[in-house]
Amino acid sequence: MYIQQLYTNCLAQAAYYVESEGEAVIIDPLRDYDAYLKLASERGAVIKYVFETHFHADFVSGHIDLADKTGAVIVYGPETNTSLKVHIAKDGEIIKLGKISFQVLHTPGHTLESTCYLLKDEQQKDYAVFTGDTLFVGDVGRPDLLDGIMTKEELASKMYHSLMTKLKPLADETILYPGHGPGSACGKNIGKETYSTIGEQKRMNYALQEMTEKEFIQKVTDGIQPAPAYFFKDAKLNKNGYTPIEKVLSNGLQKLSVAEFTEHRHEGALVIDSRIPDEFEKGFIPKSYNFGLNGQYAIWAATLIELNRPILLVTEKGKEEESIVRLSRVGFDNIIGYLDGGFEAWAENGKRYDMIISVDPEEFALDYKHDQINVLDVRKPTEFENGHVEGAEPVSLQDIHQKMASLSKEETYYVHCAGGYRSMIAASILKANGFHNIKNVLGGYGKIKETTIPVIQLQSA
Numbered sequence: 001m002y003i004q005q006l007y008t009n010c011l012a013q014a015a016y017y018v019e020s021e022g023e024a025v026i027i028d029p030l031r032d033y034d035a036y037l038k039l040a041s042e043r044g045a046v047i048k049y050v051f052e053t054h055f056h057a058d059f060v061s062g063h064i065d066l067a068d069k070t071g072a073v074i075v076y077g078p079e080t081n082t083s084l085k086v087h088i089a090k091d092g093e094i095i096k097l098g099k100i101s102f103q104v105l106h107t108p109g110h111t112l113e114s115t116c117y118l119l120k121d122e123q124q125k126d127y128a129v130f131t132g133d134t135l136f137v138g139d140v141g142r143p144d145l146l147d148g149i150m151t152k153e154e155l156a157s158k159m160y161h162s163l164m165t166k167l168k169p170l171a172d173e174t175i176l177y178p179g180h181g182p183g184s185a186c187g188k189n190i191g192k193e194t195y196s197t198i199g200e201q202k203r204m205n206y207a208l209q210e211m212t213e214k215e216f217i218q219k220v221t222d223g224i225q226p227a228p229a230y231f232f233k234d235a236k237l238n239k240n241g242y243t244p245i246e247k248v249l250s251n252g253l254q255k256l257s258v259a260e261f262t263e264h265r266h267e268g269a270l271v272i273d274s275r276i277p278d279e280f281e282k283g284f285i286p287k288s289y290n291f292g293l294n295g296q297y298a299i300w301a302a303t304l305i306e307l308n309r310p311i312l313l314v315t316e317k318g319k320e321e322e323s324i325v326r327l328s329r330v331g332f333d334n335i336i337g338y339l340d341g342g343f344e345a346w347a348e349n350g351k352r353y354d355m356i357i358s359v360d361p362e363e364f365a366l367d368y369k370h371d372q373i374n375v376l377d378v379r380k381p382t383e384f385e386n387g388h389v390e391g392a393e394p395v396s397l398q399d400i401h402q403k404m405a406s407l408s409k410e411e412t413y414y415v416h417c418a419g420g421y422r423s424m425i426a427a428s429i430l431k432a433n434g435f436h437n438i439k440n441v442l443g444g445y446g447k448i449k450e451t452t453i454p455v456i457q458l459q460s461a
Contacts, residue, residue: 001018001020001121002018004017010299011299011329011330012181013030013059013179013180014179015028015030018097021098021099023048024043024045024046025051026049026051026062027050027053027117028061028179029061029062030062030329032245033245036062047070048072049075050074051075053114053115053130054113055239056179057227058234058330059329060238060242060329065245073087074087076113077091077115078090078106083240091105092105100119100122100127101119101120102117103117104117105129107131107162107167109141109155109156110141111155112158114133114141116132118170127174129175130177133187135167135201135205135207136179136190137195137201138189138190140187141159142224143158144227152224157213157217161213168202172198173197174199176196176198177195178194178196185227185299206219229303237331242331248324249321249328251335252335252336254336255340256312256339256340258341261339264312265312269336270289270309271285271313271314272301272305273285273291274291274293274315275316276294280292280356281357281427282355283354283355285314286353288314288354288432289301293316293319294421297323300422302332303397307331308333310334311327311335314339317342320338324338356424358441359441360441361442361448361451364439364441374411376407376414378426379418380398383445387455389454395407397422397425400430407435413438415427415439415440416444416445417444418444418445418446419443419444420441420442423440427440
């Protein structure tokens with residue numbers, strides 16, 4: 001028996017490769033499936049199954065393309081509703097793989113079809129459970145993604161019974177392999193580890209403590225931030241089908257001259273610049289949005305841009321394919337191409353470009369002390385509540401398009417987040433929408449706290 005977790009940091013997502021006697025299953029694969037084919041080939045194995053724990057909302061799964069390439073059977077759990085060619089397993093069904101097997105555990109709560117797969121080793125002893133978005137390290141999946149079908153309270157009720165009757169009774173030594181790690185919006189506060197044990201979760205996970213169903217529903221639903229709009233679109237793509245990734249790559253890898261790039265811009269395509277913020281701020285094509293590859297690039301792009309929007313790319317040399325693949329993982333299929341030669345080609349052709357002024361925390365502190373300045377904090381509401389610059393206005397990055405209507409284009413704004421990644425995204429979007437007096441605070445709140453600027457800290461009880 002061989003198990004490998006394939007973790008993708010920028011999506012905080014875990015896929016799994018499990019193999020026995022030359023047969024393999026891939027659990028919750030990403031859309032770019034080459035890594036799974038390569039791993040199976042290196043190990044001399046055949047991919048027999050693709051297990052899906054549910055219809056993913058935060059990324060486009062590779063189940064369709066991977067099954068087409070390998071002939072593998074796609075498996076979903078009970079209450080799955082799709083026109084795709086899949087095997088809908090029954091609760092308790094046993095699926096054999098070489099000398100090991102998986103027991104299907106239907107665990108509705110995150111979604112109705114949510115299912116866990118309990119791995120039994122060669123001796124048919126419970127060894128590990130792959131929980132998808134049902135149970136995380138320190139958290140559980142959000143129960144609010146079926147608005148209009150079921151309320152979050154109704155789904156949380158189902159989650160309670162799934163946890164108490166299917167997962168909590170498992171032996172303490174059973175390894176827990178979840179679908180996500182820290183940073184994912186599929187949970188409220190997922191722990192930093194990417195795997196655990198059932199016993200450890202019984203001890204430290206708030207959702208597995210002794211409580212009534214009513215208490216559980218209150219705890220699980222309290223403080224959930226609205227899901228990004230693209231979640232619902234990705235779930236539909238996973239349920240109904242999507243463009244093969246080969247076609248997305250073929251289109252996106254079109255080299256565009258400055259003239260061709262300019263023409264597409266004039267026709268309404270949006271420019272995404274995937275360079276790191278430190279490079280972007282020195283010069284960029286006007287109205288570009290900066291989502292650096294050094295952070296949660298695709299997640300923020302999908303959160304702030306319509307998935308069907310025509311996209312043009314400006315990248316660091318050699319990062320063209322990565323920029324496309326990572327966007328495709330969250331559902332961007334309409335990528336027209338990239339600027340041949342990158343930003344340098346634009347500047348060398350005498351084209352107008354824009355810049356963003358960044359100030360270090362010390363300069364920010366001086367301006368704050370001597371002037372009445374406007375401070376925009378683009379962190380999450382929970383981050384703001386835990387501590388913020390006195391007088392700062394909370395403008396969560398997720399809501400920036402809505403919030404900018406209340407801002408004045410005549411004012412100067414100092415923008416910060418926790419460390420600098422999100423604030424550059426916010427600054428680029430504000431610039432693109434006519435706010436030209438923008439200053440980005442380097443190092444974000446983490447560095448601001450080290451200055452003399454007064455901050456409001458959450459008072460402990």
